[in-house]
Amino acid sequence: MAAPLPAFVTRRRPDWDALKELLDRQRAGTLRLGELRTLDVLYRRAAADLAHAQTFYAGTDVHRFLNQLCGQAYATIYQPPRERLASTLAFFRQDFPRTLRANGAFVAASAGLFLLGILLGAVVVLLEPRGAELLVPEHLRDFIARKEMWTDGILTVSPPNAVASGIATNNLTVTIVTFASGILLGLGTVFVLINNGVHLGSVAALCVHEGMGAKLFDFIAAHGPVELSIIVIAGGAGLMVGQALVDPGELPRGQALALRGREAVKLVLGCAPFLALIAVVEGFVSPGDFFSSWVKATLGLALGGFFWLYLLRAGRDAPGPTPVG
Amino acid sequence: MNSAPSPSLDVATPERVSLSLPVAGIGYRCLAYLVDLFILFVFWVVAYFTFTLLVSDVVGFFQGLSGLAQTLLVVGVFATQWVYWTAAEVLMGGQTPGKRLMGIRVVRVDGSPVGVLESAVRNLVRVVDSLPLVYAVGVLSVLLTRQHRRLGDLLAGTLLVREERIDLDKYTAPTVGAMALPTATHSERLTAEDVELILSFLTRAPELEPQARARLGTKLVERYGGLDEAGRATVLASAQSTEAFLRARVQAER
Numbered sequence: 001m002a003a004p005l006p007a008f009v010t011r012r013r014p015d016w017d018a019l020k021e022l023l024d025r026q027r028a029g030t031l032r033l034g035e036l037r038t039l040d041v042l043y044r045r046a047a048a049d050l051a052h053a054q055t056f057y058a059g060t061d062v063h064r065f066l067n068q069l070c071g072q073a074y075a076t077i078y079q080p081p082r083e084r085l086a087s088t089l090a091f092f093r094q095d096f097p098r099t100l101r102a103n104g105a106f107v108a109a110s111a112g113l114f115l116l117g118i119l120l121g122a123v124v125v126l127l128e129p130r131g132a133e134l135l136v137p138e139h140l141r142d143f144i145a146r147k148e149m150w151t152d153g154i155l156t157v158s159p160p161n162a163v164a165s166g167i168a169t170n171n172l173t174v175t176i177v178t179f180a181s182g183i184l185l186g187l188g189t190v191f192v193l194i195n196n197g198v199h200l201g202s203v204a205a206l207c208v209h210e211g212m213g214a215k216l217f218d219f220i221a222a223h224g225p226v227e228l229s230i231i232v233i234a235g236g237a238g239l240m241v242g243q244a245l246v247d248p249g250e251l252p253r254g255q256a257l258a259l260r261g262r263e264a265v266k267l268v269l270g271c272a273p274f275l276a277l278i279a280v281v282e283g284f285v286s287p288g289d290f291f292s293s294w295v296k297a298t299l300g301l302a303l304g305g306f307f308w309l310y311l312l313r314a315g316r317d318a319p320g321p322t323p324v325g
Numbered sequence: 326m327n328s329a330p331s332p333s334l335d336v337a338t339p340e341r342v343s344l345s346l347p348v349a350g351i352g353y354r355c356l357a358y359l360v361d362l363f364i365l366f367v368f369w370v371v372a373y374f375t376f377t378l379l380v381s382d383v384v385g386f387f388q389g390l391s392g393l394a395q396t397l398l399v400v401g402v403f404a405t406q407w408v409y410w411t412a413a414e415v416l417m418g419g420q421t422p423g424k425r426l427m428g429i430r431v432v433r434v435d436g437s438p439v440g441v442l443e444s445a446v447r448n449l450v451r452v453v454d455s456l457p458l459v460y461a462v463g464v465l466s467v468l469l470t471r472q473h474r475r476l477g478d479l480l481a482g483t484l485l486v487r488e489e490r491i492d493l494d495k496y497t498a499p500t501v502g503a504m505a506l507p508t509a510t511h512s513e514r515l516t517a518e519d520v521e522l523i524l525s526f527l528t529r530a531p532e533l534e535p536q537a538r539a540r541l542g543t544k545l546v547e548r549y550g551g552l553d554e555a556g557r558a559t560v561l562a563s564a565q566s567t568e569a570f571l572r573a574r575v576q577a578e579r
Contacts, residue, residue, distance in 0.1 A: 068491065070342065074338050165399040
């Protein structure tokens with residue numbers, strides 16, 4: 001027979017209060033090593049009390065209180081390992097490139113969709129130049145009609161580091177949207193990839209058609225390879241998410257989604273610093289004619305080459321668990 | 326007491342006790358979001374006014390100076406949009422300031438705290454949840470899923486649990502006033518539900534309308550008192566004596 005509720009609370013409450021105080025101290029970071037044992041003992045006792053309350057006092061405030069107390073203690077005791085600087089380094093040395101290689105098929109599919117978009121846009125504009133009115137935004141058409149690059153002006157308006165930070169955040173937003181819209185059964189990502197491809201292809205084709213191909217190449221050459229690679233990788237991440245939704249395999253959809261989501265976001269987080277770096281190039285090097293086209297092209301190819309060399313080689317030999325793919 | 330079954334997160338601990346944590350619904354989520362939005366808004370208002378106090382010619386200042394200032398501005402806007410949420414959730418144990426105020430917390434579906442990856446996922450997918458406007462997709466997802474999760478939570482494998490402020494003092498509060506009250510003559514033991522009922526009445530009694538207070542008190546005394554006619558009349562003479570008797574009745578149970 002269970003003790004009456006007030007007696008139970010009066011008898012056990014000191015332990016609960018002590019546990020609560022230890023948990024607060026742990027959160028504040030002032031817990032001493034010797035107190036860990038006490039914390040452990042108190043948690044086990046509270047868990048036993050919870051089991052007792054579940055049986056005899058279900059639905060009372062004491063039951064709810066113990067549930068919450070044990071929940072907090074459980075979260076404190078069974079914490080996942082903390083992410084620190086070392087694990088950040090390990091992430092870029094091994095985890096990120098490995099995850100990318102393990103999911104290479106998705107990145108390839110994403111690249112295919114992007115190329116398809118570029119081809120569509122380019123073919124439409126080259127075969128039927130009036131199609132540009134549909135595909136290329138009006139302010140860009142105005143610039144091209146005047147035989148000017150719309151990028152010539154940006155450095156006269158604001159200094160390069162402001163341009164670079166603006167570009168970086170803009171590109172990060174595009175990357176994030178490309179990845180996140182994968183949650184819409186992958187269709188969002190497919191749309192973003194093809195749409196961006198068509199946009200790029202049609203603008204490029206219009207420039208070539210109007211005899212400004214060299215100017216466009218001059219602007220794109222330095223940052224293009226890495227930037228487009230990153231969009232494609234983010235697209236791959238979005239497709240991973242979409243695939244988990246459409247075909248979760250042997251897992252329940254929810255679990256497959258959570259598992260895939262963790263993997264996919266690694267690709268986006270991994271790309272972020274490279275995106276910031278390439279924005280610096282796009283802000284400082286790409287506009288204007290301080291560097292010649294050939295310098296820009298060489299720089300762009302070198303950066304792109306290094307980026308992919310890193311993605312394909314890094315962490316290949318080092319020991320460590322292979323990521324779940 | 327739990328009239329409407331509210332969804333909960335059930336966790337099996339290694340101690341072989343199953344926890345069940347209450348899940349935060351759309352109301353808590355919206356309020357926490359609004360609080361966070363308000364904090365960011367205030368931050369920018371304060372930043373703006375400090376800035377305009379320090380610099381008289383704002384437009385000229387922006388055009389004249391300011392590679393660095395413009396960079397800071399762009400980075401600041403970006404940080405408030407994307408980094409604020411994840412940074413707060415990782416550093417504050419699954420809570421943003423708004424969530425802490427509302428007493429809700431982000432946890433993984435197994436009840437453990439969120440890490441960088443989960444938090445990043447759920448906050449990056451925020452951009453889809455906020456489509457097409459005023460979080461329509463997110464709201465639909467929260468309303469339609471059993472554990473009230475938005476798309477970002479589904480992809481990250483997280484959800485929001487509530488932390489209630491539960492007062493245990495009511496169980497241990499001492500009997501007030503040494504009034505000479507008749508004690509129960511033929512009382513049977515109270516069950517846990519009975520104790521809970523009487524205690525929740527005692528907690529709320531001071532805020533009740535006098536009539537309702539008297540009516541409920543009388544009902545409880547008649548149900549659990551076990552008094553004869555004379556004793557009941559003494560006890561029911563005033564609200565104080567009624568409640569003191571009920572408290573003593575609960576305390577007698579230890």
